[in-house]
Amino acid sequence: MDEQPRLMHSHGVGMAGHPGLAQHMQDGTAGTDGEGRKQDIGDILQQIMTITDQSLDEAQARKHALNCHRMKPALFNVLCEIKEKTVLSIRGAQEEEPPDPQLMRLDNMLLAEGVAGPEKGGGSAAAAAAAAATGGVGADNSAEHSDYRAKLTQIRQIYHTELEKYEQACNEFTTHVMNLLREQSRTRPISPKEIERMVSIIHRKFSSIQMQLKQSTCEAVMILRSRFLDARRKRRNFNKQATEILNEYFYSHLSNPYPSEEAKEELAKKCSITVSQVSNWFGNKRIRYKKNIGKFQEEANMYAARTAVNATSVSAHGSQANSPSTPNSAGSAGSFNMSNSGDLFMSVQSLNGDSYQGGQVGANIQSQVDTLRHVISQTGGYSDSLAASQMYSPQGINVRPTNGGWQDAPTPSSVTSPTEGPGSVHSDTSN
DNA sequence: TCTTATGATTCATC
DNA sequence: GATGAATCATAAGA
Numbered sequence A: 001m002d003e004q005p006r007l008m009h010s011h012g013v014g015m016a017g018h019p020g021l022a023q024h025m026q027d028g029t030a031g032t033d034g035e036g037r038k039q040d041i042g043d044i045l046q047q048i049m050t051i052t053d054q055s056l057d058e059a060q061a062r063k064h065a066l067n068c069h070r071m072k073p074a075l076f077n078v079l080c081e082i083k084e085k086t087v088l089s090i091r092g093a094q095e096e097e098p099p100d101p102q103l104m105r106l107d108n109m110l111l112a113e114g115v116a117g118p119e120k121g122g123g124s125a126a127a128a129a130a131a132a133a134t135g136g137v138g139a140d141n142s143a144e145h146s147d148y149r150a151k152l153t154q155i156r157q158i159y160h161t162e163l164e165k166y167e168q169a170c171n172e173f174t175t176h177v178m179n180l181l182r183e184q185s186r187t188r189p190i191s192p193k194e195i196e197r198m199v200s201i202i203h204r205k206f207s208s209i210q211m212q213l214k215q216s217t218c219e220a221v222m223i224l225r226s227r228f229l230d231a232r233r234k235r236r237n238f239n240k241q242a243t244e245i246l247n248e249y250f251y252s253h254l255s256n257p258y259p260s261e262e263a264k265e266e267l268a269k270k271c272s273i274t275v276s277q278v279s280n281w282f283g284n285k286r287i288r289y290k291k292n293i294g295k296f297q298e299e300a301n302m303y304a305a306r307t308a309v310n311a312t313s314v315s316a317h318g319s320q321a322n323s324p325s326t327p328n329s330a331g332s333a334g335s336f337n338m339s340n341s342g343d344l345f346m347s348v349q350s351l352n353g354d355s356y357q358g359g360q361v362g363a364n365i366q367s368q369v370d371t372l373r374h375v376i377s378q379t380g381g382y383s384d385s386l387a388a389s390q391m392y393s394p395q396g397i398n399v400r401p402t403n404g405g406w407q408d409a410p411t412p413s414s415v416t417s418p419t420e421g422p423g424s425v426h427s428d429t430s431n
Numbered sequence B: 001t002c003t004t005a006t007g008a009t010t011c012a013t014c
Numbered sequence C: 001g002a003t004g005a006a007t008c009a010t011a012a013g014a
Helices: A003-015 A019-026 A034-053 A056-068 A072-093 A101-112 A124-134 A139-184 A192-233 A240-252 A261-271 A275-291 A293-317 A338-344 A348-352 A363-379 A384-390
Strands: none
Touching: A034 A056, A034 A072, A056 A072, A101 A192, A139 A192, A240 A261, A240 A275, A240 A293, A261 A275, A275 A293
């Protein structure tokens, strides 16, 4: 009951002074008396406001009646003017928004992971990059990589399917709304700008849904990635052969256990591990050896003996040693200086323990020397002359002047490489 | 379950 | 960028 006067009042006030309506009224098409005109307008508005409560058929009939109403053009003009003002006020709020930084981040990440953008082998590039970051290209990792790739491809497919669905739904909905608006524009003024605005609203809504999709996809990729990284982090011992190769190199280059890049590559190839893993291994080995030389004595002796045997057999055959070269052990001998050989290398006598009284090498070391000599003699291929020429005390040698840290740790004379020492003048490979 | 060994990672230094 | 040192995390064995 209250509705009508209030509607009339509110609209009446709004319409006051509208030239369109005034003109219409002055034309006499809106009736002759003011009360009657108000009544007409009130009726029309009331019908418009209640049209949604009616059934479809009723509404259609009423719509038709309204369209044919004599007051319709006047009201339409009024609505047009109101709309024009509204659109003006909307225009300010419709400023071009800067791109959402979060969306940009998501897009960038999806692009980087190979989920968005052109197909690049299901993120193989990302997997390869992730692998390269940790140097993991071993046989075990390849299986993990393919698993990673497969899962990433799956995510990518789901993402694109969903994205397509959203886009399709968005287009369908936009078309539907546009049709509705066009249809409605027959009964109420709807400017193209308004349609445009409506479309952009719809697109924004769908964009927010898309953002959720992107967010979920990113999360999925992150989870996959972290699982993959965890899997890589999972420590696996190198196989026995690889450890032996590395140890052999380490103990045969004990005076300077810093393999060159080439040596690392060669070791990596031999051990079926990566260069990074070789570097890690040597880093760990050096530090652990240095920390607890005593613990490594036995191992050192064993490898020294083995290397000695190898060196002897190689020497006997006049062939090349197969130990990867080290910067200092190769031909030039690096920082080794033959002029200092008197200081650097033990004589046969000193090795025999007759005259050698190394301050840092105590009785236990001496016994190790004896043990080694025993081992060597048992293997039968390591003559004293060879031992004399190849075994040395590295005391006082600073083979790595740039670092200098390695020689801080006393290197037991008994375990130094038979392939080095005076032999360091000759290359490992030219043994 | 505890201990030890060991590969990987991180950070500081040169 | 390579390395040392500390540390983490896990495998392996007692």
